[in-house]
Amino acid sequence: MYATRSLRWAHIVSLGAAIFFTAVSLVTPMADPVVVSQPSHPSEKAPAGVHAEGTLLSLHDQPWHFIGINVPQAATDYQVNGGCGAYFDLLPFFDSLPPDSVARVGFGQDATIDEGPGISRTMVNRDWRALDRVVEAADQSTTHVRLIVGLGGEGGTCDGGVFKTDEWYQEGYMQPYTGPDGYRRSSYWTYLKEVVSRYAGNPAILMWEPMGEPEAADCAPGYSGGECYSHKSCPADATATLVDWFDRVGAQIHEVDPGALVETGALSNEQCGWAGGGELRIDEATGVDVASFHDYGNPDQAMPAQLTAAIADARQAGKPLVVGEVGISAGVGCPTSLAQRAHDMAAKLHAALSAGAAGWVPWTYGAGTNNGCDDYILAGDPVMSILAKADA
Numbered sequence: 551m552y553a554t555r556s557l558r559w560a561h562i563v564s565l566g567a568a569i570f571f572t573a574v575s576l577v578t579p580m581a582d583p584v585v586v587s588q589p590s591h592p593s594e595k596a597p598a599g600v601h602a603e604g605t606l607l608s609l610h611d612q613p614w615h616f617i618g619i620n621v622p623q624a625a626t627d628y629q630v631n632g633g634c635g636a637y638f639d640l641l642p643f644f645d646s647l648p649p650d651s652v653a654r655v656g657f658g659q660d661a662t663i664d665e666g667p668g669i670s671r672t673m674v675n676r677d678w679r680a681l682d683r684v685v686e687a688a689d690q691s692t693t694h695v696r697l698i699v700g701l702g703g704e705g706g707t708c709d710g711g712v713f714k715t716d717e718w719y720q721e722g723y724m725q726p727y728t729g730p731d732g733y734r735r736s737s738y739w740t741y742l743k744e745v746v747s748r749y750a751g752n753p754a755i756l757m758w759e760p761m762g763e764p765e766a767a768d769c770a771p772g773y774s775g776g777e778c779y780s781h782k783s784c785p786a787d788a789t790a791t792l793v794d795w796f797d798r799v800g801a802q803i804h805e806v807d808p809g810a811l812v813e814t815g816a817l818s819n820e821q822c823g824w825a826g827g828g829e830l831r832i833d834e835a836t837g838v839d840v841a842s843f844h845d846y847g848n849p850d851q852a853m854p855a856q857l858t859a860a861i862a863d864a865r866q867a868g869k870p871l872v873v874g875e876v877g878i879s880a881g882v883g884c885p886t887s888l889a890q891r892a893h894d895m896a897a898k899l900h901a902a903l904s905a906g907a908a909g910w911v912p913w914t915y916g917a918g919t920n921n922g923c924d925d926y927i928l929a930g931d932p933v934m935s936i937l938a939k940a941d942a
Contacts, residue, residue, distance in 0.1 A: 607908045618652030620914040625661035627680035634708035638917040644691035648941035654698040658709035688754035696756035703762040705776040713778035716766040719795040750807035759815040765822040766791040788823035800837020813840040833867035844875035852901035872909035877925040884923035892932030
């Protein structure tokens with residue numbers, strides 16, 4: 551299951567511009583390189599009105615659970631960045647979703663790196679237009695779409711090609727680096743402060759997810775990026791490393807964006823650092839407001855045992871839990887039809903919310919035509935009808 555994320559993101563990328571990741575060289579200067587950036591214009595709007603109260607979320611002081619859809623490619627804009635999946639018009643899509651839906655989007659640093667002609671590769675060429683487009687579309691949506699904003703991915707796909715190791719979670723996230731495309735990037739820490747500052751207080755932002763499916767594993771020599779999923783080991787200090795990292799990162803987000811919610815982005819209690827009681831320890835971290843679970847590999851089980859365990863850990867930690875990804879492959883060449891997938895998704899949605907999950911977000915929206923067996927949920931897919939009915 552550990553390799554699923556790199557495979558899922560690789561498929562997302564294959565629909566848009568191809569991005570190839572090879573070895574990445576981390577460097578250790580004391581400060582980030584010069585950043586060329588547009589001025590930041592933080593929102594002056596009121597907070598989103600969503601709060602975590604024990605194991606529940608509240609919206610405008612009323613108990614609330616949400617449904618939505620993953621849109622990891624939302625920040626693709628080929629006039630600004632190298633893309634991570636296909637570009638499409640966001641506002642009409644957001645307007646087509648049920649009221650108060652949630653879109654989980656990828657705001658990794660790559661989406662802000664200008665790779666245009668004549669751009670210097672020795673400086674961090676920051677361009678916020680692609681991310682601004684996503685936030686503005688959510689702000690303007692008639693359905694009041696809110697965003698779960700992911701700031702990176704464990705395997706490095708569409709995120710500088712860096713697999714995040716135990717050392718990365720201890721020190722590497724403070725270091726600027728050069729990606730496999732040769733363009734300079736700031737440290738994760740610098741980027742975190744920049745992006746959270748830019749959108750702090752914006753009512754479109756529901757939660758910040760510092761990392762997608764984080765695990766503090768060690769990657770075997772000679773491997774990089776997504777290759778590490780199949781060539782890794784788990785150090786004894788992995789849980790402690792992640793608790794400390796979430797405390798530091800969560801504190802920084804809370805300082806810059808008071809009242810913001812920080813969500814773990816966890817896959818399951820099988821990940822390095824999350825196993826053997828680690829899930830509860832990380833959920834209890836002071837920097838964490840919302841726990842997470844991703845549902846894969848159990849298409850015919852409405853309530854997988856790991857989700858039951860994840861909800862129990864979150865409840866013991868006194869935190870809400872969201873099911874941030876639910877993936878079932880269907881379509882041409884699949885044993886599962888689109889109609890059967892919708893049936894299975896409906897059962898999972900009902901079971902998760904009935905068991906106490908605060909949110910449920912299937913993987914993943916795709917633009918274009920479905921010609922094969924994959925996780926994509928296109929316009930007109932029966933799953934979209936399930937989401938609309940669940941909101942009714």
